[in-house]
Amino acid sequence: xxxxxxxxxxxxxxxxxxxxxxYLLRDHPDENKWADCVHCGMCLESCPTYELTGxxxxxxxxxxxxxxxxxxxxxxxxxxxxDPVFACLDCRACTTACPxxxxxxxxxxxxxxxxxxxIPLTGWKRSVNKFFLQGVFPHQNxxxxxxxxxxxxxxxxxxxxxxxxxxxxxxPQHLVEMEAVMPEVQQPVRKKFNNETVIKAKGExxxxxxxxxxxxxxxxxxxxxESTINVLTRNGNDxxxxxxxxxxxxxxxxxxDRDTGxxxxxxxxxxxxxxxxxxxxxxxxxxxxxxxxxxxxxVEPEWREKAEAFSAKVEDISKYLHDTGYEKPKAELNKxxxxxxxxxxxxxxxxxxxxxxxxxxxxxxxxxxMPNADRCCGSAGIYNITNPEMAGxxxxxxxxxxxxxxxxxxxxxxxxxxxxxVGVQKYGRNQKIVHTxxxxxxxxxxEEGEK
Amino acid sequence: xxxxxxxxxxxxxxNLAKIVGGARSIxxxxxxxxxxDCDAFTVHKHLPRTVVFPKNTQEVSQLVKYCSxxxxxxxxxxAGTGLSGGAIPINNEVIISLVRMKKLVSVDLENRRAVxxxxxxxxxxxxxxxxxxxxxxxxxxxxYCCTIGGNVAENAGGAHCLKYGVTTNxxxxxxxxxxxxxxxxxxxxxxxxxxxxxxxxxLTGSEGTLGIVTKITVRILKNPESKKTVxxxxxxxxxxxxxxxxIISAGIVPAALEMMDKVAIEGVEAAAFPVGHPKDxxxxxxxxxxxxxxGIDEQINLILEVCKKRNVREVRAAKDEAERExxxxxxxxxxxxxxxxxxDYLVQDGVIPRSKLPEVLSRIxxxxxxxxxxxxxxxxxxxxxxxxxxxxxxxxxxETEKAIEAGSACLQACADAGGTITGEHGVGIEKxxxxxxxxxxxxxxxxxxxxEVFNPDNLLNAGKLFPTPGRCAEVxxxxxxxxxx
Numbered sequence: 060x061x062x063x064x065x066x067x068x069x070x071x072x073x074x075x076x077x078x079x080x081x082y083l084l085r086d087h088p089d090e091n092k093w094a095d096c097v098h099c100g101m102c103l104e105s106c107p108t109y110e111l112t113g114x115x116x117x118x119x120x121x122x123x124x125x126x127x128x129x130x131x132x133x134x135x136x137x138x139x140x141x142d143p144v145f146a147c148l149d150c151r152a153c154t155t156a157c158p159x160x161x162x163x164x165x166x167x168x169x170x171x172x173x174x175x176x177x178i179p180l181t182g183w184k185r186s187v188n189k190f191f192l193q194g195v196f197p198h199q200n201x202x203x204x205x206x207x208x209x210x211x212x213x214x215x216x217x218x219x220x221x222x223x224x225x226x227x228x229x230x231p232q233h234l235v236e237m238e239a240v241m242p243e244v245q246q247p248v249r250k251k252f253n254n255e256t257v258i259k260a261k262g263e264x265x266x267x268x269x270x271x272x273x274x275x276x277x278x279x280x281x282x283x284x285e286s287t288i289n290v291l292t293r294n295g296n297d298x299x300x301x302x303x304x305x306x307x308x309x310x311x312x313x314x315x316d317r318d319t320g321x322x323x324x325x326x327x328x329x330x331x332x333x334x335x336x337x338x339x340x341x342x343x344x345x346x347x348x349x350x351x352x353x354x355x356x357x358v359e360p361e362w363r364e365k366a367e368a369f370s371a372k373v374e375d376i377s378k379y380l381h382d383t384g385y386e387k388p389k390a391e392l393n394k395x396x397x398x399x400x401x402x403x404x405x406x407x408x409x410x411x412x413x414x415x416x417x418x419x420x421x422x423x424x425x426x427x428x429m430p431n432a433d434r435c436c437g438s439a440g441i442y443n444i445t446n447p448e449m450a451g452x453x454x455x456x457x458x459x460x461x462x463x464x465x466x467x468x469x470x471x472x473x474x475x476x477x478x479x480x481v482g483v484q485k486y487g488r489n490q491k492i493v494h495t496x497x498x499x500x501x502x503x504x505x506e507e508g509e510k
Numbered sequence: 511x512x513x514x515x516x517x518x519x520x521x522x523x524x525n526l527a528k529i530v531g532g533a534r535s536i537x538x539x540x541x542x543x544x545x546x547d548c549d550a551f552t553v554h555k556h557l558p559r560t561v562v563f564p565k566n567t568q569e570v571s572q573l574v575k576y577c578s579x580x581x582x583x584x585x586x587x588x589a590g591t592g593l594s595g596g597a598i599p600i601n602n603e604v605i606i607s608l609v610r611m612k613k614l615v616s617v618d619l620e621n622r623r624a625v626x627x628x629x630x631x632x633x634x635x636x637x638x639x640x641x642x643x644x645x646x647x648x649x650x651x652x653x654y655c656c657t658i659g660g661n662v663a664e665n666a667g668g669a670h671c672l673k674y675g676v677t678t679n680x681x682x683x684x685x686x687x688x689x690x691x692x693x694x695x696x697x698x699x700x701x702x703x704x705x706x707x708x709x710x711x712x713l714t715g716s717e718g719t720l721g722i723v724t725k726i727t728v729r730i731l732k733n734p735e736s737k738k739t740v741x742x743x744x745x746x747x748x749x750x751x752x753x754x755x756x757i758i759s760a761g762i763v764p765a766a767l768e769m770m771d772k773v774a775i776e777g778v779e780a781a782a783f784p785v786g787h788p789k790d791x792x793x794x795x796x797x798x799x800x801x802x803x804x805g806i807d808e809q810i811n812l813i814l815e816v817c818k819k820r821n822v823r824e825v826r827a828a829k830d831e832a833e834r835e836x837x838x839x840x841x842x843x844x845x846x847x848x849x850x851x852x853x854d855y856l857v858q859d860g861v862i863p864r865s866k867l868p869e870v871l872s873r874i875x876x877x878x879x880x881x882x883x884x885x886x887x888x889x890x891x892x893x894x895x896x897x898x899x900x901x902x903x904x905x906x907x908x909e910t911e912k913a914i915e916a917g918s919a920c921l922q923a924c925a926d927a928g929g930t931i932t933g934e935h936g937v938g939i940e941k942x943x944x945x946x947x948x949x950x951x952x953x954x955x956x957x958x959x960x961x962e963v964f965n966p967d968n969l970l971n972a973g974k975l976f977p978t979p980g981r982c983a984e985v986x987x988x989x990x991x992x993x994x995x
Contacts, residue, residue, distance in 0.1 A: 094853040098552045099846035100591035103655040104631060113563055113609035113629075114537065114545075115590065121545035128544050139541030156654070159849025160782045 079132030084176040086317060086358050088169040093127045095161045096120065102163070105156035107435050107453045108146055116143040119153035119163045126170045136177045144170045146449060148442055149313055150435035151346075151406035164407070165353055168312050175315030192316060196274045196306040197323055203247065206278035210244040234444070240480035247277040248284040249300060258288055258298040265295035266383060269334035271327070271348070271373075273341045273473070274306035280473050286500035287340045287376055293503055294385045298338075303330035309347035313440045317354060324351045325362060328369045337369075340376045340496055342472035343440060346407035348373040375404060376496050377471060381413035388502035390509055391423030396498070397465045398426065399457075399479065400433035401472035414471055414495040421502045429468075430460045438478030450478075458482040467491045469498060522582060526562050526604065529572045535563040535610075546587070546605055550652075551595035551940055553856060553910060558599035561587075563610045567685060567693060567724040570606060574722065575691030577604055578969060585971040586722040588629060588657035592664060593845075593857050594938030596717050600973050606722065608659050614638055615725065623682055623699070625727050628659025632666075635728070644730045647674040650934065651842040662723050665715030667934030669766040669841070670798075672892035674731070676934060678714040685725035686713060689970040699727065712960070717936050718971045720964040734800035737765070738810050739834045742795045742817045742825040743788060747771060750793040751867035753820040754891045757797065758864060760816055762809050767892030768796040768841055771871075773851075774886035774899070781847030783839045791823060795891065796841055844888040845899065852884070852901035854910075858917045859935040860924030864894045873923040874898050881916040883909070895933035896924065922947055937975045945977050 082088065102119040103109055109118035116125060122143055128134040144167060153163045180188055195201050212218050228235060249272050252258055257267075268291060272284050291298050308323035328351065331337050339345035351366035374382075396418060404410045411433070418424055437443055437453030457479075461468060468479055468490045480492045513524055515533030527536045537543060538560040547555040559582065564570045577584040583601040588608055590597055599605055612629035617639060624635060624646070632653040635646040649668035650656055656666070662684065667676040674680075683697035697710040704710075713720055744750035750769060757764065770778070771793045779787055787794060795817070799809045810827055817825045828834035848855045862870050871887065874896075878885040886899040898920045902913040917940075921931045925947035932941055945954060958976050961968070 095849040097550075097846060097849040097853075097855055098548070099550050099849075100589055100652065100655050101843060101846050103589055103591075113607065113612075114542075114561075116537075116542055116545045118545070124545050125541070134541055134544060137541070139539050155782075158781050158783065158843030158846030161849065 080130045081132055081135050082129055082173050083136075084173060086169070086172055088126050088130065088166050088173065089356060090130065092162045092166045093123050093130075095159045096123045096127075097159060098124070099158065101158055102153035102156045105152040107148055107150065107152070107437075107456075108449060110456075111449065111452050117146055119157075119161075122147060123161065123163055123166055126166050129170075129173075136173055138178075140170075141174050141178060144174060146446060148402070148435050148437070148439040148449075148453065150402035150439060152402065152433065152435065155406045155433070165350070168315075168317075168353075171313070171315030172317040173315075188314065192311050192314060193319060196310065197319070199249065199274075199305070202274055202278050203250065206244055206247060209241070209278070213241075213244060232447070236481045236485060237443075237477060240477065240484050242279055242282075244279060245281045247281045248272055248288060249277055251281075251285075252288075252300055256299060258292055258300075260292050260295045260297050263295055264297050266336070267297045267299070268336040268338045268379070269299045269301055269331055271304055271307070271331075271337055271339050271344060272300060273339070273344050276341050276344070276473050280476070280494070283340060283473070283494045283497055286494065286497045287338070289500045289503065290376070290380065290385070290496055291338065294380065294383075299334070301330040301334065305330070307344040307347045309343050310440050312347065312354070317358075321354050321359065321362075324354055324366060327351075328362070328365055331369060331372070334372060336379065337373045338376055338379055339373060340471065340494065341474075342375065342401035342404035342407065342410075343474055345373060345375045346403035349408065375408055375410050375413075375471065377404075377414040377417055378408070378410050380499075381416060385417075385499075387420045388422065388499065388506050390502050390505035392421050392498065392502050392505070393423035394467055395425045395427055395465045396467045396469050397429040397462050398432060398495075399429060399436065399468055399470040399475060401470050401475045402433070402435050402439070404471045405433040410471075414469070417495055417499055418469060421498060424498070427462045427465045429462060432460075434460070436475050436478045436482070438472075438474040440474060443478055443481075454478060454482045455486075458486045458488065461488065461490065465490055467493050467498075469493050469495050471495050522580060523560055525576060526560060526573060529576065530562050530564050530569055535565075537561040546590070546599070549587070549590040549592045549595060549597040551593050551598065551856075551938065552854065552904075553914065554595055554598055554600065554939060556598055556600050557602065558605040559602050561605040561607050563607050565610055567687065570608075570611075570687045570722055570724050571691045571693050573604070573606055574687050574689065578690050578967070581967065581969065583969050583972060586628075586659070586663070586718050588660035588663075589631075589652075589655050591652045591656045592660060592938065593859070593935040594664075594932070594940040596664065596936050596938040596971070596974055598939060600939060603971075608657065608722075608724075611724065612657075617730075619644060619730075621699075622730050622732075623727055624730050625725060626658050627725060628662070628723050629657050630659075632656050632658055632661060635730070639730060640733070643733050645733055646680070646728060647671075647731050648677045648680055651845065653842075658726055658728065659723050662714050662726055663716065663718045664934065664936040667890070667895065669768055669838075669890060671934075672767055672890065673763050673765045673800075678711060680729045681710060681714050681726065682729055683727035684710060684713060684723050686721040686723055688721045689965045689967070693724070694721075697727065715936075717938065717975050719961055719975055721970070734765075734802075736803040736806045737798065737800040737834075738806055739828040739837060740795075740797045740810060740813055740817075740825060741828070741837060742797065743791045743823045744793050744795070745791060745821065745823050747793045747871050748868045749820040749822070750795055751871065751891070753795060753817050753822070754867060755864050756816045756820065757813055758892065760812055762799065762812060764797050764813075764892060765800045766796065766798040767890070769887070769889055769891035770794055770796075770841070770844065771887040773884055773901075774844060774888045777851045777886055778840050778844050778847045781843065781850040783836070783843050783847070785836050785840045788823075796837060841888070845897075848886060848899055848901060853903045853905065854901070854913075855886075856900045856902065856913045856917050857935070858896070858898045858900070858920045859932045859941075860896045860898070860921050860929055861931075861933040862894045862896060862924050862927045862929035864891075866927040866929070867891065867894065870896065870923050870927050870929075874920055877916050877919045877923070881912050881919075883913055883916055885916065885920075890933070893933070894929065896920075918944060939974055942975060942977045945975075
């Protein structure tokens with residue numbers, strides 16, 4: 060007889076003893092979040108990294124299990140734990156798929172916080188991380204300097220020289236690809252409207268809103284910010300841009316730097332204290348702002364209530380327009396457009412139909428369905444920089460789903476826009492990448508021009 | 511000899527890595543193996559020796575041959591969504607993961623069949639052919655993520671199996687790697703009765719104990735011309751159960767006839783796909799009829815009438831496809847939804863004659879009260895396939911054991927009512943002792959003798975499906991101790 064029933068005796072105990080936890084540092088992953096997971100596996104197919112590797116430690120269920128295993132003392136916070144936790148795109152597709160609403164995204168971010176405390180970054184990764192996350196993004200003036208440099212780089216002819224002489228190739232391949240599709244840098248709206256406390260609505264004022272311009276967004280995509288302001292004022296909104304606002308902290312929290320995340324959160328909570336509504340046009344930022352409460356679950360809990368009250372005011376531009384009503388443009392755009400669901404809009408905020416409705420309301424727009432539209436493009440914050448190989452594979456399968464005969468791909472997140480632009484260039488496609496709110500703005504502008 | 515990227519001295523790992531082409535297709539660090547220490551049955555956990563990811567039948571055959579030559583226990587795993595522990599490596603097995611063999615090999619609409627690799631996801635087959643008007647009928651609730659290879663191993667059922675039959679009714683042919691590494695093909699390309707033994711029937715549902723399936727030819731069906739779905743709320747479980755019997759007695763064969771009780775409704779309404787069921791109802795029935803358009807409305811009217819006779823509180827047909835889909839998403843995610851109201855659950859899978867529904871359901875209610883654990887019921891009422899979900903919290907000492915006992919008592923109740931212990935989830939490690947509720951020693955031995963023919967060294971998925979003859983009581987004690995320790 061070779062059946063080894065006696066082996067069953069070696070089964071590890073099913074019960075958890077909290078004292079066994081290998082999370083030794085403060086702000087540890089929330090036990091209640093993994094208690095919801097019953098290991099059913101419904102999340103597996105939703106996960107891009109599981110699809111690519113077929114390995115369960117790279118699936119949502121697997122990651123939640125590992126996070127739980129550390130708490131149960133069955134695993135250490137080490138490289139084998141770090142790899143799957145940091146390979147997660149944080150795309151939240153699993154939260155949409157999960158029957159029990161397990162907050163996988165929240166657990167991943169909390170686990171990353173533990174890992175970064177236990178295993179700090181070293182070498183060039185540390186320097187790059189520190190330079191951008193702590194040195195640049197939270198500081199408006201430094202961001203502006205960076206923007207000025209980029210503008211000089213593009214306008215002075217330096218970009219052309221660098222590209223032509225192949226000097227650009229000293230950078231890693233994925234950065235080369237991104238540099239090639241970098242949008243033309245223009246003046247940030249925070250600079251442009253620096254002297255105005257409130258940008259008045261065109262016509263009668265119906266609502267007052269505050270606008271979070273975003274850090275990188277306002278440098279790299281200030282035209283989208285302008286479109287957002289145009290669309291808001293056109294529809295009867297007074298728009299204010301609170302001066303003390305800062306980076307939302309999403310990139311920091313994704314990278315495990317929860318302390319900086321909290322610092323930025325507090326600054327934003329105070330900056331938007333008087334606002335009734337906080338409008339965001341970057342899905343990643345919007346999602347982060349709506350989850351500020353999570354940052355103060357264990358550390359500085361006295362901020363939690365304030366954070367939650369702030370989060371309740373935050374809304375994506377497309378949802379806000381959809382819910383409060385907007386004027387349908389009269390001019391025709393005559394474009395064939397497909398829509399890509401940014402993960403942090405669709406899975407993170409549940410905003411799916413609103414942007415599509417806006418596009419459909421523009422005369423002449425023909426919407427073409429993109430299969431798996433809510434599948435991650437691989438941008439995932441700075442994931443495309445930190446995990447280029449996986450991000451590239453995710454992008455490839457995304458591009459396979461972009462219909463051939465469309466002229467534009469519309470979306471609601473700057474990270475996706477850069478990544479999709481890389482995809483269009485890399486796979487020899489010719490679609491223009493646009494933000495949903497830009498299309499609406501262009502239709503309004505065309506209407507004005509036709510008057 | 512070393513393989514690039516492999517940092518172990520274990521010669522078996524190195525040799526297995528060579529077969530699958532290197533470090534990217536093998537896991538062997540303890541931390542990487544943790545996610546494989548159980549499947550969707552989480553009561554028992556055991557680490558595998560290693561997990562390998564073959565790309566094709568040849569690699570599977572070589573892996574199996576290597577394991578057999580070196581007497582290493584091994585087993586096959588798909589998505590790991592099994593509910594009876596069939597893929598748990600209780601003997602420190604080499605896990606052969608088939609998830610990277612996930613191609614749709616061919617579709618032959620003319621002859622209504624498709625060939626898939628074992629790692630191909632169930633729902634993807636229907637999605638790939640639906641635009642041409644075809645679908646694959648077996649629809650286990652985990653169809654969003656479970657593999658067809660796993661469906662074959664477990665002979666998976668699903669909501670629509672009442673009318674269309676379970677997996678075995680849809681399998682036309684298999685390519686199988688036997689436990690010695692030989693590759694054989696069984697079944698014919700749709701030929702109804704091949705000469706010789708019915709190996710196709712034997713292998714389907716053998717829970718990975720006779721061989722590893724590497725290619726599957728399945729039957730595909732034309733979409734029904736019309737489909738209608740009805741939701742009926744009842745104030746008593748008794749009335750709901752009677753309505754089930756009445757519908758079938760009235761001569762209707764619904765495509766699906768599902769039931770959920772109060773605790774289950776509480777779960778799905780607290781979870782991700784709520785539909786707004788009233789909180790105070792005792793149970794609801796989800797009834798779907800399909801077929802040619804003519805006659806569908808009469809069937810629906812008949813169902814409405816039957817329900818009204820059984821004091822239904824509210825009954826109505828889905829107003830559109832979107833509503834129908836919402837109702838099904840709510841039902842199909844039901845098990846996972848229990849996470850919203852309980853940290854752990856253990857699902858049972860008894861089958862009983864339809865007429866015994868009220869009696870057995872009230873016995874289950876008693877078991878719930880005796881054990882002090884809540885039990886939710888989500889099940890295929892039409893074919894009498896019960897799924898009592900025992901809700902518990904593994905962190906509370908003693909609760910896991912209580913849940914196992916309550917689950918076993920539910921199966922005893924099914925067996926006592928003239929039914930059996932599993933309809934579609936398989937026996938695995940979970941229900942092997944309960945096999946005694948329905949089989950005599952001689953009947954079990956007749957089956958293990960067959961296993962010996964295919965799997966003489968018992969290296970492939972040992973310790974599953976059958977109890978050890980004569981040691982029943984002893985083993986039960988061991989299992990209890992294992993859980994308690």
